[in-house]
Amino acid sequence: MASRIWAHLIVALLGCILASCLRVCYSDSDSRRSPISPGDRKYLESLSLQGKLTFENTTASAKDWGQLRRVTAPAVVLHPTSVDDIATVVRSVARLESELTVAARGLGSSTGSQSQARNRIVVEMTSLNGIMVAPSGDSASNGVPFVEAMGGALWVDVLKASLEHRLAPRSWTDYLYLTVGGTLSNAGVSGQTFRHGPEVSNVLQLEVVTGKGEVVQCTPTENSELFFTVLGGLGQFGIITKARILLEKAPQRVRWMRALYTDFATFKRDQELLIGSAVTKSFDYVEGFVVVNNENVINGWGSVPFVRSEVSEAMIPSSAGPIMYCLEVTKAYSTADLQKLDDVVESMLAPLSFHRELLFKTDTTYFKFLDRVHELETQLRSRGLWEIPHPWLNIFVPASAIDRFDMLVFKRLVTHEFNGPILVYPVNKSQWDKRLSVAIPESPEEIFYIVAFLRNKLPDAHGGPSLSSMLEDNEKILRICEPLQCKQYLPHYQDRSRWKRHFGIKWETFVQNKQAFDPNVILSSSQNIFSRRRGSKFSIANIAHGQSQDE
Incomplete structure (x- = not known):
């Protein structure tokens, strides 16, 4: 039963790129509280705040999704009830002759403890979670509809609030229980990125508390240097306390499809065809993943169909090697479109060269598609299989290097022991503003690929590779990446x-x-x-x- 659950988890986790990449080391640091001098504590306790500072029992703020490192709990935790609380604390710390620093924390979705460190004040951003939808926009946005969300608001709540007005943001991550400020401090990518760019490319305005403790409103034209620097800036320049995000008309439903390929060159050609500017009627979401040709592993071909009974071993082509590739796409539609939907989808699929007998479809609401991981999360939490170590690795690979990456990584390192979702899908570089802080491949071609190794360390009773061997695999991949001009997405380096x-x-x-x-x-x-x-x-x-x- 557990293996079947994990097979379905693969499907749900596709594109689930959380707030950070792994730190490829493991530390056994204890979980004691960071020290703070009596003078610094007295000074902080004297501050006039609407929220509160906590100096004891701060261990919960030292936990993150990755669980790769056990770190010292922060010295202080701020639970703000206003932006002024954050500004006051940051401004006050900047004045101190001490080693105290400040980090914003959403739901702790990083995998390398990036929001934790010694001598740290952690700001628990989920205290600031207000959301306001402006369906008609305002004069400043030229009537463009938008949603204004506090930095600690969750994307799932942004979606719910927007859908009440039949609107939705254009670009997403594939897991919605992340904070707005957290993903905007990184990039925010998924299957809509090829068309609309990452989440950071769909922001109209920000409110930021800088490292000086100043509260600054910024847009692409007003205080623009701060605006573009903070987006994708890893929290280095300011804490995002509010964001105004572009909205569009929300679809009612989506047709969700997966198709299998045995040849990488064909898979790559079809993916790039679908995101090409020459394609006027493309799918709304384009992703892909590597599939191990073995139904007994976590990302085996048996996890591709939406209903497991739809596939049998006899359907796998004799030409299939040890790995295959799956294209995943959606087409949005309304109930009025349903009569013509089959014909429209077939015409869109016609130019593609997947194995026709290995096409799987399902229809669902737009909300359920975007929130597809949450149901699995609930099940896995109840079985103790959610909060486990996650040695994830996310990489941007230039299109000119993706074939070599396939040969050196997918076909060599991905073995029957390499259990876990492996995403691979292209995006258009032109959708990423050059002024953003995010580092993307510097090679000249328009397309680069997002590759994500979303592995999970199962409890020992379930078997599988050790955490140390998973981290060693990640190191091997990073060494291969060095001459290929790749960039880590959401990186964490030691020097x-x-x-x-x-x-x-x-x-x-x-x-x-x-x-x-x-x-x-x-x-x-x-x-x-x-x-x-x-x-x-x-x-x-x-x-x-x-x-x-x-x-």
Whole structure:
């Protein structure tokens, strides 16, 4: 029964790219509370806040989804009830001659403890969760409908509020129980990204608390440098406390389809055809994943159909190798479109070269499709199979390197022991504004691929590879990626030279923006990009050349 549950989990988890990538190391640090000096504590306790600061029992704020590291609990936890609470604390910490830093935490969805570190004040953002929908927009948005959500609001609640007006945001992650501020601090990608760009490309306005403790309203034209820097900025420049997000008319229902391929070149060609600008009538969602040609593993071909009885071993082509590839698409429709839907979908599928006998379909509401992981989450939580280690790895691969990636990674490293969802799907670089902080492949081609290894360490009683072997696999993949001009999505590095290489042509701008918006190095120190030391000064000359602040 457990194996069947996990087979269905693969389907549900496709595209579930959470708030961060893994930190490829494992630490046995204890869970004691971080120290705080009596003077700093007294100073913080004197602050006038609407919310509250907690100095004891902070262990819950040290937990994250990845469970790869056990970290020291934060020194202080802020439960804000207003944006002013956050600004007051950040501004006050910036004035202190101490090593205290501040990090925003949503639901702890990172996999490398990025919102945790020693000498840390954690801001529990879910205290700020208001949502307001403007179906007709306003003068500032030229009448474009939008939703305005606080940074701690969950995307699932944004969706529910928008659907009450028959509207919805255009771009999503495939797991909705994430905070607005969390995904916008990274990028937010899924099967709609090829058409509308990531979530960060669909923001009209932000409210940000900078590292100076200033509350700033910013748009693409007003305070634009901060606007684009914060989006995808890993929390380095400011805490997103409110976001105005573009809306469109929401579909009523979707036809959800999966089709199997035995040849990567054909699979790649069809995916790129579907996201190409020449295709005027494309699907609304395009993703894909690697399938191990073995029904006994977690991401085996038996997990592809929506109803398991729809597939048998006899249906698998004799030409199939040890792995296959699955194209996943949706077509939105209304009840008025239903009579013609079959013909429309067939005409859209006609140019594709998948195995016709291995096409699977189901129809569902738009909400249920977007929220497809949650039902599985509920089941797995009840069986103790949700909150387990998740050594995930997410990579952006240039289109020019994806064939080589297939040969060196999918076909070699993906074995019967490599259990877990493996996503691979293309997006258009033109949908990513160059001013965003997000680092994407610098190669000249228009298309790059999102590749995600979403592995899960099952309890020992269920068998499977060890956590250490999973982390070793990730290291092998990263070594292969180095000469291919890949970029980690939601990275976490241990040294500044790797961060400099990661940001590439954006590095010096990244450093300059840090100096402009967080000169005291208050924010997100656990990313290990910049570090705060007592009495140290931010030196842009040293930092830009990869040196530490103390050198």
